[in-house]
């Protein structure tokens with residue numbers, strides 16, 4: 001169960017043993033503070049994992065996929081998560097940066113396709129969990 005962010009005082013945090021969300025985003029430090037801020041608003045308490053390229057790591061590398069599945073299984077066992085949120089971001093250097101796309105819309109479409117592929121790959125290996133995809137650009141963060 002998610003608790004509203006403004007109710008997460010220290011006694012509440014100390015008493016918590018389980019929460020709903022494991023979030024996976026890119027390790028690009030330009031986006032981490034805003035990603036975490038958005039996650040706090042949307043999920044309250046969450047597990048958080050960074051991977052270079054986020055969805056790209058899941059799609060392109062079998063060893064990365066297996067490592068991420070291991071993280072999902074640990075989050076499930078320790079914190080009883082029910083949801084995995086996959087987050088890509090604008091200007092991701094692991095994906096070639098914004099410069100390879102004709103427009104911000106084209107870049108977003110590219111990440112939507114990548115995130116859906118990554119979601120399907122993880123869903124096959126982690127049945128029973130809910131998967132959501134999200135995107136963060138220079139102005140906002142949002143679910144897709």
Ligand SMILES: [Zn+2]
Nearest residue numbers: 026028092093
């Ligand atoms: Zn990135």
